[in-house]
Structure formats: C-alpha cells, structure tokens
Amino acid sequence: MKFNQAITLIDQANKKDPNIEEYNGVAYPKEYIYGVRMSERLEVFLPNAPESLRLAARCQHICRWEIPRNAYPMDRVGYLTWRNDLKKLHAKKASEILSSVGYNQDLIDEVQMMLLKKQLKKNELTQAIEDVICLVFLEFYFDNFIGKHKEDKIIDIVQKTWVKMSEKGHDAALALSFSEIGLAMVQKALA
Known part of the structure; x- marks a missing residue:
C-alpha cells in the first residue's frame, strides 16, 4: 500500500x-x-x-x-x-x-x-494540521520551553499559538494534561 x-x-x-x-x-x-x-x-x-x-x-x-x-x-x-x-x-x-x-x-x-x-484559517486541512502542530507543542514541548524562557515570552507564545488554532483545537488543547506550571502559564495567557 x-x-x-x-x-x-x-x-x-x-x-x-x-x-x-x-x-x-x-x-x-x-x-x-x-x-x-x-x-x-x-x-x-x-x-x-x-x-x-x-x-x-x-x-x-x-x-x-x-x-x-x-x-x-x-x-x-x-x-x-x-x-x-x-x-x-x-x-x-x-x-x-x-x-x-x-x-x-x-x-x-x-x-x-x-x-x-x-490558506490557514480558510482551508480545513491546513487548519487541522496547524491545530495538531499546536497540540503536539503544548503536550510534548511546552514544559521544556517554559524552562528556557521568561514568563512574558511564554505568555506571548501561548497567545500566538492560540490565535492560530480553531475552536476545535482550543477544546482539544484545554483537555490536555498540563503540568502545574504549564497550566498556570496557559491560564495567564488566556486571561
């Protein structure tokens, strides 16, 4: 195949x-x-x-x-x-x-x-891959990113990531199991 x-x-x-x-x-x-x-x-x-x-x-x-x-x-x-x-x-x-x-x-x-x-935001396939990219970042790479950067940069990146995502992507992101610090950073970014 x-x-x-x-x-x-x-x-x-x-x-x-x-x-x-x-x-x-x-x-x-x-x-x-x-x-x-x-x-x-x-x-x-x-x-x-x-x-x-x-x-x-x-x-x-x-x-x-x-x-x-x-x-x-x-x-x-x-x-x-x-x-x-x-x-x-x-x-x-x-x-x-x-x-x-x-x-x-x-x-x-x-x-x-x-x-x-x-065609990001216009094409559902391009949007879907962008959502998955953001989800993989948040799930597997976010904590390491937090450890290397200052809070204002972390919040900025989360906000920029969020803008790229669809509503379905947002829902999936909020369902991820974040570390305590990761969750705190996401909450601050989305406040």
Whole structure:
C-alpha cells in the first residue's frame, strides 16, 4: 500500500536526524519521534482524517535538521526566513517521497499546501494540521520551553499559538494534561 510505503520512507528519512530526544527512558531521533507524535495526535484529534492530512502530519518536520536555526541571523527576520525555508524543505522532501511511491500530483499538491501553511484559517486541512502542530507543542514541548524562557515570552507564545488554532483545537488543547506550571502559564495567557 502506498500509504505504508510513504510512512516507512518518511520515518527512514527522519531516523537520520543526528539530534536525539529521550522519551520514557528511550532515545529517539528527534524528528522521527516528532513525526510519530504528529500522527498519534492527529488520530485522536481527527480519527477519520483524509490520507493527504495523515501524510502531511508525518512530514511536518521531515529532515528539519538539514537547515539549522543558527545558519540564519538570530533576530526576528532571521527566524521568519528560517521558518519559511523549512516549510519549503518539508514540502520538497514530501513531494519526492510521495511521488516515488506513486501518489498522484493532486494529492502531492494538497500535502504541499498544508506543509506550506497555505490558506490557514480558510482551508480545513491546513487548519487541522496547524491545530495538531499546536497540540503536539503544548503536550510534548511546552514544559521544556517554559524552562528556557521568561514568563512574558511564554505568555506571548501561548497567545500566538492560540490565535492560530480553531475552536476545535482550543477544546482539544484545554483537555490536555498540563503540568502545574504549564497550566498556570496557559491560564495567564488566556486571561
């Protein structure tokens, strides 16, 4: 089946990530575990998600380490340029893999549209992947973020994250199990 072949190739690419993340005592390549988390969270958020969305979720950070943040100026313009270049990389890598297993161009274009974040708030697939990205951040990466930043930056990021999400995304976020400090930061940001 094309879907399983594509997931295998995406995972193989992401298992090459030299950055390691430990989770429940097991070391994983960072972007591989991120892709798995995206797929798992999508399954909970939208169990009947179309195939294109399921593929886009798994490709969300494909080969992200190939464009390191420190290759750009450490300012807002540098950050935004880096993020834009990453989106293009993810869309290109996804296209190559999906094409190699025989997906048609319409599906590939749909996956690329989601990875490039086109029509956010207007296209339900792009919105769904954005919701899942935000949920994965809040569930798995938020506490680490809290530990590295000052309260005003944390509140700003939560507020910016919230604006990107749909009402369904908000409901799912509020149902997550936050740490005590995480919940306090979310509550302050939404007050």
